[in-house]
Amino acid sequence: MIEAQARKYEPIAVSNESTVVSVYDADPSKETSYQSESQLEREFIHRLEGQAYEYVELTSEEHLVANLRAQLEALNRFTFSDEEWQRFFKERIASTGDGIVDKTVRIQEDHVQLLTRDDGTTKNITLLDKQNIHNNRLQVINQYAVDCGEGGASFSNRYDVTVLVNGLPMVHIELKRRGVPIREAFNQIDRYQRDSFWAGSGLFEYVQLFVISNGTQTKYYSNTTRRQHVADATGAKKKSKTSNSFEFTSWWADAQNMPILDLTAFGKTFFAKHTLLNILTRYCVLTSDRLLLVMRPYQIVATEKILQKIDISTNYKKLGAVDAGGYVWHTTGSGKTLTSFKTAQLASRLENVNKVLFVVDRKDLDYQTMKEYDRFEKGSANSNTSTAVLKRQLEDPSKKIIITTIQKLSTFIAKNKGHEIYSGHIVLIFDECHRSQFGDMHTAITKAFKRYNLFGFTGTPIFAENSGSGGNPQLKTTAQAFGEKLHTYTIKDAITDQNVLPFRIDYVNTMKVGSVIDKQVSAIDTENALLSPVRVSQVVSYILEHFDQKTKRAVGYALGEKRVRGFNSLFATASITAARTYYNEFKRQQAELTPDRRLKIATIFSYAPNPDSEDGVLEEEGFETENLSGDARSFLESAIADYNQMFGTSYDTSSDSFQNYYKDLSLRLKNRDLDMAIVVNMFLTGFDATTMNTLWVDKNLRSHGLIQAYSRTNRILNSVKTYGNIVNFRDLEEATNDAIALFGNKDAAGIVLLKPYREYYGEYAQKVSDLLEKFVPGQVIESESGQNEFIKLYGEILRLKNILTSFDEFAGNEVLTERQSQDYQSVYLDLWNDRKKRETGEKEQITADLVFEIELIKQVEINVDYILLLVQQYREERGDGDDKELRAGISRAIDSSPSLRNKKDLIENFVDSVSVNGSVQDEWTAYVYKQRECELEEIIASENLKREQTLGFVDLAFADGLLRTSGTEVTKILPPVSRFSKDMNHSEKKRRVIEKLTVFFERFFGLATRGKND
Structure with a gap:
């Protein structure tokens, strides 16, 4: 975490051409005193007024729309007639059915809209002048209120500060008082999106950028980050492979990469008119997937x-x-x-x-x-x-x-x-x-x-220190080939900014190379010694034993089908011979494992000029399989045949087919269909997969090659992935330190590498001790201050445990027993559910919006089949006098699982009804189907829904793993509304039905169907 400093920031060099301030001068003598949220807000607005923003008071949508008309008329030097304005507003600005994506496209790609005038002629109306940015007018409003029910709003909300560009809300700033985590502001914006941004004409869906601050720390992000985060949180995108959330918010900085965190400094630089307008008009990219990316x-x-x-x-x-x-x-x-x-x-x-x-x-x-x-x-x-x-x-x-x-x-x-x-x-x-x-x-x-x-x-530039030999003797460094360095952003900068993750490195000693091989012996002899059957067997055994631990791979079973959560990995080997040897050893050892414990492993390599080089430079590999030796190509054919059998494909080593194999394998790595790929040089440079967190290394690496290879593991994904995991089977510690010093600086190691185990464990043990001292496992915490303290403390323990689990030393040293963990987790989830229910969206009533680490709990949560195993034991032990504790254990396990808590009554009723004989699995499936049918029929009857359409709608939801509540499909199941009906509010009816079906879907999802939802 970047340490914020309360300092005065003065830009030294700013021009209309430079969007980012060159450097800022910090005055540490001026300390910032305590500020309430309202004081922070007033000071910020005053800062914007001093930068030529116009402050306006707009308290209703009517005022907002009237101001928008006036601003567009001024920008376009044109006066709308009332009829023209109504037509233009309804068709070109607030068209029915438009959402965030449509409005973002309008700003980013279609900012000149066509007006049909009263006389039938047409005129271009510019929403945002991208050619002459200073023609755009900036205004600032605050405390804009939306009442519950107003324009369909689900709850009342009051927004802190909003910047209008030509009358349209385009930048929203959410503030918290100093000392409050800025993540609370992020979460509050999420609530606005769910509850009211879309209400009425939906003008707040035009917001392109969000800024969150507690005065001391300030970040910004695009509307996509917020929208995607809400979708992930609500399960609207079950198949999403990434989790664009708070981790994807950005710090602002100067041209020297010095963070500008304080809100005053941020307002002075980021909200300078030319900077903000440049970011909105030049430095946002709307992708073909309709995701808005804002540049850092x-x-x-x-x-x-x-x-x-x-x-x-x-x-x-x-x-x-x-x-x-x-x-x-x-x-x-x-x-x-x-x-x-x-x-x-x-x-x-x-x-x-x-x-x-x-x-x-x-x-x-x-x-x-x-x-x-x-x-x-x-x-x-x-x-x-x-x-x-x-x-x-x-x-x-x-x-x-x-x-x-x-x-x-x-x-x-x-x-x-x-x-x-x-x-x-x-x-x-x-x-x-x-x-x-x-x-x-x-x-x-x-x-x-x-x-x-x-x-x-x-x-990873080539400097004199790492230029090596080969190539054009006149072009040995990047500067010689391309000219002067224009800008630098090192791995140290990126980790400090939390744009990539630090590394955690293990050095696993399987052979003391120095004791058996003299350093003067040729590289090929060294490699042969390192490929001795005993050592290769040890390395493979270590990987198989520690794979789940390092990749945080949790294997569960839902209705008989394997389900894996976690990350995947690459295994970097020194040569084609080594890749072949390891691949065959994995096949041999995995044959002795049960099918559910076997990893999905593939290998890929091609011809390289120096395939067995030992100097640590990553050689280029193309797709020239025809240049491979006969044995190497024959083995590769065999390995691809294994891959074909695994995935039902039909690739081989012929040129076009091999390139398609490369493409398919890379896609399966990104989608987590593969657990590991064994490579020589391929995928060690240029390949990005956020799902990859571990690199196993039995290969000499150094300098730029080392950093490139390590960097396959440190892409940000979610809160579970906190570092890139490197497991070295060679002594690369000196090479690692040298590379970090070269591409970061001599002091970078403390930032680029995770701290030692003892530091994390000491902090973990202390926090667990505090937890046991202050809170009794499973006991209700009544005071809100006590609840807040517990949430923070247990969340910190979860985060530390998430890091510690990949250290081999942590096994067997967990302080909390399994029962204590379940009891504490149940209280934690009770508080999480309680806070969700208490959210009203009203600013005055929101309690401390603490960060719940639910994602960390879900990675190892109890699943249905574990519960059914306990049920089987319960049935076998019933009547022996020991079943009460087992029954209590079932309840504790359910309470500690986020996904099973809303199914607790289903499971406990089943436990009571289970027969003495028969298959627990079969009885459970029949029971769930019956309950699902009964509860759905009850919803259909109570809401008078169209039965056949509703059954089809629900079946499709379970098949897809997604309940589609937007679009027209959900309206097809609603009964027709007569103008004489007492239930005149169609939108309220739709909201209520969606709420009931959502609860129903979440309750039965993953229980009564097989396949996609697992």
């Missing part, structure tokens, strides 16, 4: 540095020289693809630029960058499939951005000497410029083009 400060700085370099080199006639370019060092996982896309997009709009070429390695284009670019702009990366296509694109004046591979570009150059494109102003942007751009292809490109800017993005 370091991304904006890098983009603007490149645009500035293009401008300066053009004016000073330096095009075609190294001085006209440069490189951006942004660590792996920091969003280089988004930065490079936005850079290419903005550069292509410069008047003097003819083309922007985004150049990547072939493998990346096919499977990583292409997908990302196509996500940012549909179709942008699909068509460049050959050199002939590249030639047509280069000759087409309308194609301003072209994405190609360095291989295709060099082939084009070889075949098209003297082409006219070489004399145009071309901006070349190289992705991951540390890899393939230092050899003959780089030289050919720079010789062919005459008027160019050359820029590179890299997470």
